[in-house]
Amino acid sequence: MSGAEWQLIGFSLRMALASLLLVLPPGLALAWWLAKYNWRGKTFVETLVTLPLVLPPVVTGLVLLELFGRHGPIGGWLHRAFGLEVVFTWRAVVLALAAMSLPLLVRAARTAFAEVDTQYEQLARTLGAGEWRIFFTITLPLARRGVVAGILLAFARSLGEFGATIMVAGNIPGQTMTLPLAIYQAVQADDDAHAWLLAGVSVIIAFTAVLASEQLQGRRA
Amino acid sequence: MNATRLIATFVRTFPGGPEIGVENLCLGDGVTVLFGASGSGKSTILRCLAGLDLPSRGQIQFAGSAWFDAARRFSLPARRRDVGYVPQNYALFPHLTVAGNVGYGLFALPAGDKAARVAETLGWLGLTDLAARLPHMLSGGQQQRVALARAVVRRPQLLLLDEPFAALDTPTRWHLRGELRHWLRHLAIPTVLVTHDRFEALALGDTVVVMQAGRNVQQGVVHEVFSRPVNRAVAELTAIETILPGRVRELRDGLAVVAVGGQNLVALPVAGLATAGEVYVCIRAEDVILTRDGPGAVTASARNRLAVTVQSLQREGPQVRVNLEGAFPLTALLTQAACAELALHPGDSLMALVKTPQVHLIPWSG
Structure with missing residues (x-):
């Protein structure tokens, strides 16, 4: 493989990892909040978070483009306050991947948190533990299987994301082009060999990730 | 009766369900047994005391400070109540070792002090060799001890035990009852113990609070409450009509001879019995046989x-319930036909027979 291909792979992995880091704290917090408490507007928030899962990715991308464009409400503010450009930069890639992978993480983690028997959390409370301590020492360790599965799903989804990415980040070689976009472009350019090579790389990465997770789970069981 | 630690009057309502509460529940030092049939609301009361469930109205005060006051919409969070709580199934953290479980509540201590305190508690309960085990590798009795260790290692102000023997099989239960009594005596932490087992109540309790249909109906020294139930329902619950303090005279030939009110009774020995040890002697009314034969003429196996x-x-x-007086008061339960046959009248003198296995002994002095 050429240096450009290695660079493409590295870029795709970095983007997927960055989006994961971006969604992990709010995703786990939201999953915990949904799993353990009942509050007004809970169903609405649940629906909103799940939306990218069922909408055409292109529509999610279009919404992000509107929100984060230089004249959009969030993008405009980011530009004025920090001079940040989002749309058609690597930041837009991370944003698109995050939006698309958040529902998978939240849904998996929510189920995992809900399955942790509340008696352990209650007992920890009688032992003087606060909610943060309980989350990190009881809930999260006991839900680790589901949470790891959710992280993995989110990561795999990020690596394969196409529709939202191309809408909000475009397909700029060396700047916003990820593996799926490169495959699409290779096919467009009639370069089947290149497309198949990149497809093979995608399969290997996905396979490795799933295998690693399976082994991790197996060892702990 | 010793100083009152906890005073509680509260009701917990469940939507479309029962109302469970206590009125003027007073707990002192020593072990208070919350006694009642399944579904009488004992566990709910305990969870409300622990701060894990909120009463709908009423108040709870501990050592002069408020734990709960519905009128002020105040509830001290469970983590500030400083109680040791042992639920029915022990709820040991499955992902932590025995030492990890026991040390969980000591996060405020420096690592060295924490390790020392855990080691001390494990040693005291004979768990040192199990420190590195995970809960699923332990027997039921060991799990109970770990749960107790975890609850007491922080030296709580109040210990709450919910049916501590419910998860154990019967032989283990009998054996561990003596151990638990010993530990509770040694700890000297005010304790509330929930049980539906009358023998457990007698063996472990200093005082008993009888729960019936979601209310506390009687409170007092255990053997007095059991001997003098306030109403029929409590009597049925306790189901032991005769409870007398006695002393073991001798253990011989696989039998125990116990002196009760100047009379010697023969019983089967139980674990934890020692010569000269104090015991409760329990005789159920339906196990008492009455006969008109004179003292010299009785030929019976009893x-x-x-x-x-x-x-x-x-x-x-x-x-027919027959109240008898002899060396000690005794109650017999006869069918009407048997009663008619014997032509019983107040003032009649007769012989009461009780078979050896039906004299239940409960060791008392720790």
Whole structure:
């Protein structure tokens, strides 16, 4: 493989990892909040978070483009306050991947948190533990299987994301082009060999990730 | 009765369900047994005391400070109540070792102090060799000890034990009852212990609070409450009509001879029995046989023969409750037919027979 291909792979992995880091704290917090408490507007928030899962990715991308464009409400503010450009930069890639992978993480983690028997959390409370301590020492360790599965799903989804990415980040070689976009472009350019090579790389990465997770789970069981 | 630690009057309502509460529940030092049938609301009361469930109205005060006050919409969070709580199934953290479980609540201590305190508690409960085990590798009895260790290692102000033997099989239960009594005595932490087992209540409790249909109906020293139930329902619950303090005279030939009110009774020994040890002697009314034969003429297999006088007769449905007086008060439950055959009247003198296995002994002195 050429240096450009290695660079493409590295870029795709970095983007997927960055989006994961971006969604992990709010995703786990939201999953915990949904799993353990009942509050007004809970169903609405649940629906909103799940939306990218069922909408055409292109529509999610279009919404992000509107929100984060230089004249959009969030993008405009980011530009004025920090001079940040989002749309058609690597930041837009991370944003698109995050939006698309958040529902998978939240849904998996929510189920995992809900399955942790509340008696352990209650007992920890009688032992003087606060909610943060309980989350990190009881809930999260006991839900680790589901949470790891959710992280993995989110990561795999990020690596394969196409529709939202191309809408909000475009397909700029060396700047916003990820593996799926490169495959699409290779096919467009009639370069089947290149497309198949990149497809093979995608399969290997996905396979490795799933295998690693399976082994991790197996060892702990 | 010693100083009152906890005073509580509260009600917990469940939507479309029962109301469970206590009125003027007063707990002092020592072990208070919350006694009642399944579904009488004992566990709910305990969870409300622990701060894990909120009463709908009422208040709870501990050592002069408020734990709960519905009128002020105040509830001290569970983590600030400083209680040791042992739920029915022990709820040991499955992902932590025995040492990890026991040390969980000591996060405020420096690592060295924490390790020392954990080691001390594990040693005291004979768990040192199990420190590195995970809960699923432990027997039921060991899990109970770990749960107790975890609850007491922080030296709580109040210990709450919910049916500590419910998860154990019967032989283990009998064996561990003696151990638990020993530990609770040694700890000297005010304790509330929930049970539906009358023998457990007698063996472990200093005082008993009888729960019935979601209310506390009677409170007092255990053997007094059991001997003098306030109403029929409590009597049925306790189901032991005769409870007497006695002392073991000798253990011989696989039998125990116990002195009760100047009379010797023969019983089967139980674990934890020692010569000269104090025991409760329990005899259920339906196990007492009455005969008109004179003291010299009795030929029966029953080892315990007591000269008694009929005090009074009470009809109870198809049965008659016969209150007797002899070396000690005794109650017998007879069918009406048997009663008619014997032509019983107050003042009659007869013999009461009780078979050896039906004299239940409960060791008392720790």
